[in-house]
Amino acid sequence: MIPFDFEYYRPESLTEAVQTYETLISQSKTVLYYSGGTEFLTFSRVNQLYADAIIDLKGIPECNVLELQEDQLVIGSAVSLNNITESNLYPLLGQTVKKIADHTSRNKISIGGNLHSRLIYREAVLPLLVADATVKLTGNDGETVHPLKDLFNQELKINPGQFIVQINISKDYTTLPFVSLKKTKISKVGYPVVSIAALVKERQIRAALSGVCPYPFRSSEIESVLNNSSLTKEEKIEKAGTLLPSPIIEDIQASRDYREFVFKNTLLETLEALEAAQA
Amino acid sequence: MMENPWFSVGKPEHRIDAVAKAAGAVRYTADYSVPGILHAKLATSTQAHAKIKSIDVTESWKVPGVRAIITGKIFPFHIGPILADRPPLAFEKVRYYGEPLAIVVADHEYQAKRAADLIKVEYEPLQVVNSVREAFKTDAPLIHENSGQYMKIISNVYPVQGTNIGSHIKIRKGDFIKAWENCEYKVKETYSFNLSDHAAIEPRCVRVEINPTGKVVVHSTTQSPFTIKKVLNQFFNIDVGNIIVHVPMIGGAFGGKGTVQLEPLAYLASKAVGGKMVKLEYDREEDLITAPGHIGLEATIALGTNKSGKLMAGQYTYLIDSGAYTDQAAGITRAAAIDCTGPYNIANVWCDSYCMYTNHPYATSFRGYAHPELTFAVERTMDQLAKIIHMDPVELRTINAIKPGNSSPTRTTLNASNIGDVSKCIERAKELINWNEGARKETAEGMIRAKGISTFWKTSTTATNAQSGAILKFEPDGSVNLSCAAIEIGQGTKTILAQMVAERLKMDINKVHVTMEVNTQTDPHQWRTVASSTTFLAGRAVMNAADDAIAQLKRTASIALQCSMEDLEIGGGRVYLKPSPEYGVKIEDIALGYKFPNGHAVEGQVVGHGRYIQRHLTPMDKDTGFGKPGPWWSVGTQAIEVEWNPKDCTYKILKALTVLDGGKIINPMTAVQQMRGGMYLGLSFASHEGFQFGTDGTVLNPQLRTYQLMRFGDQPADYIVDFIETPAADGPYGARGIGEYGVIGMAGALANALSRAAQIELNHLPLLPEQIWNVRKEFKNDSV
Amino acid sequence: MISNGTSKTVVKLHVNGETRDVMIRSADTLLETLREQLGLTGAKRACQNGDCGACTVLVNGEPMHACLSLSIETVNQPIMTIEGLRNSSIQQEFVDKWAIQCGYCTPGFILNCHALANKRPDADDETIEEWMQSNLCRCTGYQEIKEAVKSVLQNHKNDSAS
């Protein structure tokens, strides 16, 4: 149970959401956007999160879109992970988010909430990073569209009051050969030791990783090693290991050394799986 | 002899509780609420070892709805089931992360929680004892400075003042030292695992009220309602007769609900609000770490054989991580000594079993009570010994299997009735797992398939006067009500007891109504529902009650039928004349006495009562362990087949097998359920589970998100269960206990299978891929 | 816009085909409201953290952890709890296949299975596993539950074929 009380608002339009936010902020309240709510609920019950008011985005039509619009796949931020998987509109995304949490939770967890999660994993971001996704935000300066890579540096950097409305992916990416792998400590339901989403575009591997470092990332250095045809697979993996953006983490899921072992295995598996697509 | 058409024992009768459970209609303890009930929440320690300098509740009182706040000062005394070493609310110091410090009582649970979160505690940190090995060191910080002064509740507990030893149990059988010198082959290895948890899906919950006449009414998720009465009487000075404990069905227990923790807290809370009803329902986090869990262990075993592989000497050192308090871990320490050897005949045994205090959450009984733990260590040693001797591990077990005529470590003489047939279990398991077709092979895909075997035994260590009672009360339609304080925790006990009644009274089981709830005021005394003792104890009591009822029915019938009681037989809802069965009287016509056609009535209602008490059990001698701790041993063999991936060290469990000699099986389906569930629990423990401790003794995985259990799909593709039914002469219908047994050999068998697969020695749990990878890496480093 | 302040408010929930008034805080989870206000205690509180599935109910026919929803979020949505499922073949299968021991996980499993049978009647083993992994059982070892689920799906298929 949540020990504190808060106000709840479910606006029906983007402007209403932004206005509600502004009003509440002007009353000096702590306000949080709320979408699937799984993080809000599980964190606030153990006092790791507090809000005077929450604004539920699920009532906003734009945030519930999930469709192809011309050459763009548009995913509303409030769409549940299961809906994304079941739609099969972008299989790499569908397969990656299918490995987050458990099936029942994925009926509730939204993609927007996952991208902005406080946990270090945010696995839904991986397939978006490799697909050069763009993100539509709204806030008190109105709607803006940004390449995801400009907004996502270790975590989602958006201004207070802004929220994700939609994510756009160019349709071309949705049919590319891909691989999605997640390795956990032992159970199929669990945080990743290593999670990887990769695809091949114009024979070039693009890969993003979660679980290895204290944040998800896509690294052009690592990609260029992976795509360097003068190297053997083993050399690529060795080299990639030296190019990580931070030291490998150590936590209750896995030790640093073991994570490194799993990272290398997973990379090998990835390379093998994408070999044909690269040839 | 005429075939009994109403037989029930040995039949897979459906569980009498299943339909209501499927409908979600069973109300468990937490499912009851009444308007006006108050809610309690705990403030718990954020440190593993620290002096409490101050507790400030000022802010908490400001939360609306708060009715009482109490701290350890209110009851600065120690309680405990074996050694009274634990204050219900910490005072002066805290000894584990998650220890209860204060209770807030409020109108709503969220208010109580908010207020509890606002309690400010100032600590003075003390050096943390973070493992049994650290605890054992002579200069280790003391967790209990005055353990020598604690009151002993049970005689077999020996705290050593000035150390972290909460108890030390010894076995000295034969002459180990001399025998060891003469051994041809020897092995000595060390094993370990951390504390873990029962993680029953139902968290613990209790409601307590004190009514104006002084009656304390408790509703609890407990396996031991009569122990609650005892504890409240012993430590809180309430007359036993004034304590009433109600227990509805329980959502899984696994030993974790056998001890008493919440009830005194809720009692203190209720007292603080003038006796109003207070509900204390643990959150999962509290259930995992505040409530007692499953012991950790570090074991060192040395085994020696003669030339032909016959075990001559065994030395066992068990350092049991009991956490901050001894609770049932002190009893587990004793149980580990009693059966230290596993089911092997060894003439010279030396065992030191220590209950060690550490700054970990404390431990209590866990399904198997020391046996899954010691069996893991013993069975790993047996496999490593077999390797040294170059003998097939199954063969090594077979030639050393304990038999009638041998004696146990505590020198109980074994006979066919009290030990069952170990060799037969081994033989059958070997067949069923196809041992002869090879214990390790590589598949075409580069996977390794390997098998592991584990043999086990367990005696049911109950109190020497453990007992049970039963009452049978008839309805005017001839059906019968059974009340007995055995608790339905999911094991199917109520169904089994109904079967015994039906069998004895030769009646349709649908005419047996079992009271599912337990009420200590109306149900006869029952020791506890633990130690796989219930089928045995309650079963004997129920049979006894049935015999009593039969005698009464026959007596009334003899009047109605004008014959002697000896002429009568019972069956099919009637009492009839043996020589001419068509001549008889319906039970419904005599259940409430017999009424003659003229209106005169005789005899009155039939109320059968029965009882059973353990006999000839004795405590153990302090210096040698000599004694008779339990009535019988159930024995068995388990095996596992795994498919292990040498590339990434992950694995799948293909098969899990149990062959158990549980005496007569009363209900083959509930017995299979119990075995599968036990195997699952053992495998989940062995492969997934264990608390992870920070260097400061905090628990890093106090949620099911990170304290992971095996999920649907992780279970073995195939569970195989088989029973050898060597009857126990004094068991009801020849039954022994089976409840705990499925769990016992699983860790040993899994570790043996994976060790064989990876060709390394896996002596630490849990068997995570990382663990296997790590051992393999070290092994490779060692061998270069 | 639906909104609710910090004091308690009466809202309507659609549960098991009935419209019910409940008085809630914004912070009340669906699990708390079902159990404490409507007496629908078939939804169990076992982790309140989305980890165990004991609280599973159906919202709009989809399995949801009732502990991961605010009550206020579910206003205007059909909710089904185990109490709304009476004498279904699923319940019978769980009984017949010995899939019940302590019964604490049972309502969650049954509702999840019910949704699976409705949404994915042709589910293969992998899908069954994916769905059922959301629920923990500590007593059975899952074998009997698996048999029950498979048999439910099979019956469903047979029913729709005939």
Ligand SMILES: Cc1cc2nc3c(=O)[nH]c(=O)nc-3n(C[C@H](O)[C@H](O)[C@H](O)COP(=O)(O)OP(=O)(O)OC[C@H]3O[C@@H](n4cnc5c(N)ncnc54)[C@H](O)[C@@H]3O)c2cc1C
């Ligand atoms: C059982 C379980 C298992 C889990 N396992 C995993 C796992 O394996 N891997 C993993 O990555 N995660 C895992 N998680 C964490 C999970 O990913 C987060 O709880 C979830 O992603 C949050 O999504 P939500 O929609 O429920 O978020 P909410 O709780 O609604 O929001 C989360 C955060 O995002 C913000 N937010 C919500 N919507 C938007 C928006 N449109 N724009 C900007 N900010 C927004 C909120 O303000 C909040 O700060 C698990 C969670 C559970 C319950």
Ligand code: FES
């Ligand atoms: S109580 Fe909701 S998932 Fe455990």
Ligand code: FES
């Ligand atoms: S039957 Fe007990 S948890 Fe599943």
